[in-house]
Structures are given as C-alpha cells and as structure tokens.
Amino acid sequence: MDLSRRDTLLGTAALAAAPLMTSTQVNAAAPVADKQAPSYYRYKVGDIVVTVVSDGKNVFPLTDAFITNAKKEDVAAALEKAFMPPGMMAIYFAPVVIQTGGKTVVIDTGTGALSKVNSKGNNGLFHDNLAAAGFDAKAVDMVVISHFHTDHVNGLLTADGAPAFPNAEVLVPATEWKFWMDDGEMSNAKGDRMVGLFKNNRNIFEAALKKKVTPYEWNKEVAPGLTSVESIGHTPGHTSYVLASGSGKVFIQSDVTNNPNPFATHPGWHAFFDQDADVAEKTRRRVYDMVVAEKLQVQGFHYPFPGLGNVVKDGDGYRVIPAPWNPSI
Numbered sequence: 001m002d003l004s005r006r007d008t009l010l011g012t013a014a015l016a017a018a019p020l021m022t023s024t025q026v027n028a029a030a031p032v033a034d035k036q037a038p039s040y041y042r043y044k045v046g047d048i049v050v051t052v053v054s055d056g057k058n059v060f061p062l063t064d065a066f067i068t069n070a071k072k073e074d075v076a077a078a079l080e081k082a083f084m085p086p087g088m089m090a091i092y093f094a095p096v097v098i099q100t101g102g103k104t105v106v107i108d109t110g111t112g113a114l115s116k117v118n119s120k121g122n123n124g125l126f127h128d129n130l131a132a133a134g135f136d137a138k139a140v141d142m143v144v145i146s147h148f149h150t151d152h153v154n155g156l157l158t159a160d161g162a163p164a165f166p167n168a169e170v171l172v173p174a175t176e177w178k179f180w181m182d183d184g185e186m187s188n189a190k191g192d193r194m195v196g197l198f199k200n201n202r203n204i205f206e207a208a209l210k211k212k213v214t215p216y217e218w219n220k221e222v223a224p225g226l227t228s229v230e231s232i233g234h235t236p237g238h239t240s241y242v243l244a245s246g247s248g249k250v251f252i253q254s255d256v257t258n259n260p261n262p263f264a265t266h267p268g269w270h271a272f273f274d275q276d277a278d279v280a281e282k283t284r285r286r287v288y289d290m291v292v293a294e295k296l297q298v299q300g301f302h303y304p305f306p307g308l309g310n311v312v313k314d315g316d317g318y319r320v321i322p323a324p325w326n327p328s329i
C-alpha cells in the first residue's frame with residue numbers, strides 16, 4: 001500500500017465515521033432558544049373553558065404625557081416599587097376565548113397583523129397563539145368586542161385587510177357602536193389620536209366588515225354564561241363582563257385598569273388613553289370595590305399574562321394578586 005492510497009483510505013474512513021461521531025455526542029448543548037413558548041393559558045369557570053391567549057406586550061419609556069395628573073418621577077417611583085424596569089412602562093395584551101354552550105367565542109382580538117411587523121414580534125401575536133392553542137379562526141362562532149381601541153379591534157382583520165373570523169358573528173357594545181359610527185362625533189374629534197381612532201374604526205367596521213355587526217346592550221347575556229356590564233369612561237361604551245357557570249364566576253374587566261402597576265395601586269391616576277378620565281376613575285373605584293367585596297376573580301386584558309387574579313384593598317388603592325399557574329385545568 002503506497003502512502004497516497006493509505007491517506008485516501010484513512011480520509012474515507014474518517015469521513016464515514018463523521019456522522020457516527022455526531023450522533024454519539026450525547027452531551028451536545030441544546031440550541032439556544034430565542035423565543036418564548038406559545039403563550040396561552042386555560043382554566044374552567046363551571047362548565048366553561050376559558051383560554052387566555054396572549055397578544056404580546058409593549059414596553060416603552062415613560063413620558064410626562066403618559067399619566068396626565070401625576071409627575072413622571074412619581075410614576076417612575078411607583079413602577080420601581082413594583083420591580084418594573086427603571087423608567088419604562090409595560091403594557092400586556094391578552095384576549096380570551098371561551099368555549100360555552102357548544103360555541104367558540106373570542107373576546108377582543110389584539111393589536112393586529114401590522115402591529116406584529118411594527119413591533120418586531122413583541123405584540124400582534126394573538127392569531128399565532130390562537131392557532132398554537134388549537135383554534136381555527138374560521139371555526140370561531142362569535143367575536144365579542146369590549147370597546148373600539150386598536151388593541152381590541154385590529155385583530156378582526158388579517159394582514160390583507162380581510163375578515164380574520166369569516167364565519168363569526170361580531171358583537172359590539174351598542175353605545176360604543178353609536179359613538180364611533182356617528183359622523184358628527186367623527187368631525188368633532190380633537191387631536192391626532194382621536195382622529196386616527198375614528199379612521200381605524202371606520203376602516204375595520206365599514207370598509208372591511210361592511211357594518212355586519214350585532215350591537216348589544218348592557219346587562220344582557222351576549223353568549224351562554226357571558227353577561228355584559230357597563231364600565232364606561234375609558235371609552236363611551238366600554239364594556240366588561242361577568243362570566244358565570246355553576247358555582248364559578250369571573251369578572252372579565254377589559255380596560256377598567258390597564259396594567260395594575262400603576263393603575264390599580266393608584267386608581268386616581270389618569271392615563272392619556274382614558275377618554276373621560278373622571279368617569280373612568282369613578283368606574284375603576286366602583287368596579288374594584290365590588291370585586292373586593294365579592295372576592296370575585298378578575299381577568300384583566302392588560303394584566304401581566306395570564307392575567308387572572310384577585311384584588312385586595314391596599315391604602316387608597318388596590319393590589320392585584322395573580323392566581324397561581326395551574327398545571328391542570
């Protein structure tokens with residue numbers, strides 16, 4: 001055997017051994033993950049299965065404009081006390097799906113497909129997580145909307161602007177519908193934000209959904225076990241819900257508060273996005289006094305995921321105690 005032939009043989013042998021080598025490296029490190037697991041969380045209220053489906057979160061620097069009646073320094077101090085990142089505010093988004101009386105009902109729809117692009121995947125994740133939770137948007141029977149802000153209605157459409165729930169009946173609060181569809185209110189809108197909201201709502205409900213919605217009143221059972229409750233201020237027709245089945249009962253608050261830190265701890269602080277801040281504060285105190293008195297669990301759209309907790313009175317404010325993660329349903 002000459003040297004060159006021997007080298008060639010050895011080389012071949014080494015190549016042949018290579019795949020074997022890698023398959024026997026049992027201690028190889030797992031690939032480093034750069035994504036969280038799909039975020040959804042299930043629990044039961046009587047016979048009703050609730051699935052909280054995260055849309056993600058938005059983290060941004062605090063500004064003086066964020067809370068209209070408190071100093072940025074005071075807000076920052078309150079957030080620091082809650083161990084939030086210094087100088088930053090975090091807003092979470094979590095619609096829920098309920099399976100009740102043989103129907104699949106989605107309550108609010110997240111920030112939408114464009115927000116997923118603009119936020120680089122930090123939010124706009126509702127539809128991805130809905131699919132990960134095993135739901136087909138085409139099989140959703142009803143979509144119930146709490147109010148007409150972008151983080152609640154934009155997920156009604158796909159990235160192409162088509163209805164995202166093509167076979168669902170879309171239910172909207174009658175008062176909310178009347179306000180945003182009123183041309184006089186639209187022409188009276190002050191400031192870029194309100195003008196933009198009118199434009200966005202007309203685009204979704206007129207251009208895309210062709211006004212095919214069912215307005216609902218308050219104190220009505222809008223789906224089996226789901227009763228609408230007036231909680232105005234944040235918007236003119238803002239709506240919360242009581243979900244009840246058997247001995248189970250949960251208050252689905254929508255945006256009575258945003259993140260409990262700082263809006264439950266400081267119920268008198270007015271966020272710029274509360275349309276009538278004084279009424280919103282009255283509602284906040286009334287609703288939170290009620291859930292404290294009744295020891296009613298609250299599902300909060302803007303609570304840190306998965307957004308289920310109990311509320312206790314704490315000085316002039318309230319504290320939300322998150323429900324422990326339950327590994328079974």
Ligand SMILES: [Zn+2]
Nearest residue numbers: 149151152255
């Ligand atoms: Zn909201």
